[in-house]
Amino acid sequence: MEFIIDSVQDTFELGNKIGSLAKASDIFCLTGDLGTGKTHITKGIAKGLGVTDNITSPTFNIVNEYHSGRLILYHFDVYRVNDPDEIYAIGFDEYIFGDGVSVIEWANYIEELIPKEYVHIHIQKLPELSDNHRKITIKYFGDKYSYLKELERC
Template identity: 85%
Template sequence: MEFIIDTVQKTFELGKKIGKMAKPSDIFCLTGDLGTGKTHITKGIAKGLGINENITSPTFNIVNEYHSGRLTLYHFDVYRVSEPDEIEAIGFDEYIFGDGVSVIEWANYIEELIPNEYVHINISKMPEISENHRKITIKYFGDKYSYLKELEKC
């Protein structure tokens, strides 16, 4: 699925739709250059989960936990992870195979740790149109994520 988005608010709204549909143990892997909107889509996912806390990128913590929604959100930012062992040391498997929803920014940095079933969300800039335009591509791997087909109707 591809979406052409031209505002931060629309990125947030797409994330919110995803969050409303998300199920326990879902894994959303976000990729894209700096400043494309990975944290904005994560904020939307959090809102869709019913989380009203201020969502910030956990750049220096690796993971932030938000427990106030219908499902717990585990928000990872692995930009500064230099070795996959670093993320394994914090109990990564316990997070992603638990009952919460995991959102992993810069997931391409730890590809070897990502399970076979996950959702890949890539956000890319579209400077040929404008500095605000983004192409958001969503691919899912595993039948458990077939519910995301509903996004095509939005």
């Protein structure tokens, strides 16, 4: 699925729709250049989950946990991870195979650790249209994510 987005608000709203559909143990892997909107879509996913906390990028913590929604949100930012063992040291498996929803920014940095079933969300700038335009491509791997077909109606 591809979406052409022309504002931060539209990015947030797409994330909100994803979050409203998300289920326990879902894994959303976000990729894209710096400043494309990975944290904005994460904020939308959080909103869709009913998270009321302020969402911030866990750049220096690796993971932030949010417990105020209908499911726990585990928000990873692995941009500064130099060694996959750092991820294992924080209990990565317990997070991603638990009952919460995991959102992993910069997932391409740890792709060897990502399970076979996940959702890949790639955000790409479209400077030929404007500074605000983005192409958001969503691909899912595993039948458990077939519910995302509902996004095609957006």
